[in-house]
Amino acid sequence: MAEEVIIARETHELKGTVQVAGAKNSALKLIAAAILGQGETTLENIPKISDIDIMSEVLERLGAHVQRDEHSLHIDTSSVESFETPYELVTKMRASISVLGPLVGRFGQARVAMPGGCQIGARNIDMHLVGMQVLGVEFAVDHGNLVATTPNGLHGGNILLDFPSVGATENTMMAACVAEGTTVIDNAAREPEIEDLANMLNAMGAHITGAGTSTITIEGVPLASMHPCTHRCVGDRIEAGTFLVGGALLGGPVTVQGINPSFLRMALTKLEAFGCTVEMGDDSITVSRTQPLRAADIQTLPHPGFPTDLQAQFMLLASLAQGSSIITENVFENRFMFAAEICRMGADVQIDEHHAVVTGVDHLQGAPVESTDLRAGAALVLAGLAAEGETIVRHIEHIDRGYEDYVGKLRSLGANIERATIESLSAR
Numbered sequence: 455m456a457e458e459v460i461i462a463r464e465t466h467e468l469k470g471t472v473q474v475a476g477a478k479n480s481a482l483k484l485i486a487a488a489i490l491g492q493g494e495t496t497l498e499n500i501p502k503i504s505d506i507d508i509m510s511e512v513l514e515r516l517g518a519h520v521q522r523d524e525h526s527l528h529i530d531t532s533s534v535e536s537f538e539t540p541y542e543l544v545t546k547m548r549a550s551i552s553v554l555g556p557l558v559g560r561f562g563q564a565r566v567a568m569p570g571g572c573q574i575g576a577r578n579i580d581m582h583l584v585g586m587q588v589l590g591v592e593f594a595v596d597h598g599n600l601v602a603t604t605p606n607g608l609h610g611g612n613i614l615l616d617f618p619s620v621g622a623t624e625n626t627m628m629a630a631c632v633a634e635g636t637t638v639i640d641n642a643a644r645e646p647e648i649e650d651l652a653n654m655l656n657a658m659g660a661h662i663t664g665a666g667t668s669t670i671t672i673e674g675v676p677l678a679s680m681h682p683c684t685h686r687c688v689g690d691r692i693e694a695g696t697f698l699v700g701g702a703l704l705g706g707p708v709t710v711q712g713i714n715p716s717f718l719r720m721a722l723t724k725l726e727a728f729g730c731t732v733e734m735g736d737d738s739i740t741v742s743r744t745q746p747l748r749a750a751d752i753q754t755l756p757h758p759g760f761p762t763d764l765q766a767q768f769m770l771l772a773s774l775a776q777g778s779s780i781i782t783e784n785v786f787e788n789r790f791m792f793a794a795e796i797c798r799m800g801a802d803v804q805i806d807e808h809h810a811v812v813t814g815v816d817h818l819q820g821a822p823v824e825s826t827d828l829r830a831g832a833a834l835v836l837a838g839l840a841a842e843g844e845t846i847v848r849h850i851e852h853i854d855r856g857y858e859d860y861v862g863k864l865r866s867l868g869a870n871i872e873r874a875t876i877e878s879l880s881a882r
Contacts, residue, residue, distance in 0.1 A: 462838025475501035476687035493682035555628030585626035610635030707742035749777030792830035
């Protein structure tokens, strides 16, 4: 298959309204949770992105039947008999480790290949294991596979996470739904996607309280009492934030619809610090800017702190702001790979361990760049719209993992942008 690229050309304004898709980071876990339903679950507002295709195939290889109807997925897990996930799929996407909890809950065992995904840091799965070990799960590694067993069954317990890991909270919560007794997860992740997953599990028959806070309590129920449900995925706060950065970069006004503004409180505060005007509706956010960008400092933290998944986009804003900004990455150690690519376009970014000093420049210049991960790729496309001339972004398969019709949505806002193949470029 010919390699595709995104060509972004200098664009003087982005304005208009864009509909945010369902949250990738929620939808993937909702699909995994359907394993516990043992019947046909319908998930609504599911984005059309490659990561969803991979997770759907993971479930199909386990024996489920998955059917897409526009933005709905119908997942029938009644015929799931396998508890072993295929190596060639799991290594493509880290989120596939999310099937660990529901497989253990349903079968009392699982065999899951060690996960892959974006190369943005170690992101060890140790915390997933620690939480589930408290529930009575024993783990071994066998030829690159994580093997989970429950020789004495699943039972509740008190779990204290070293770090409020989203994946560890989700996996532990899914397994604990059908563990005997009560489970309490302290220092739990508080992301909106955690609450979305808990709402779905409760609709399936689970008894979960406290999701969205640092303490989650799960009263275990028998597996037989879990049933399918219909659930609508929340809007994608990271996609929303990406388009809002586009509006901030080029003036706007840009409105994103289908997103709860409370999901992005810290990011919206920082947009105002950069000199933007932010207006919020019940399920929409509008950003505009009429003054020069101002420098602002950012440090990434677990929710409700500033999301690491918006760090690259805001580094782009800082690169064109007046003055110097300090960006501190506290979540993933390799997330500054974006800096090297934007420096190719004329940005001034100095990296010192987990700090980046970004000194604003007058303009960026179009250049050939490579997407190093999902969010960096999206930010490089926006950089190309703000830069002089033409920017060609390669390895856009990363972008397709998390953004539905990114080029089409940007074009609807007035962007001078297109997808093309490497071969067509060489023929120009």
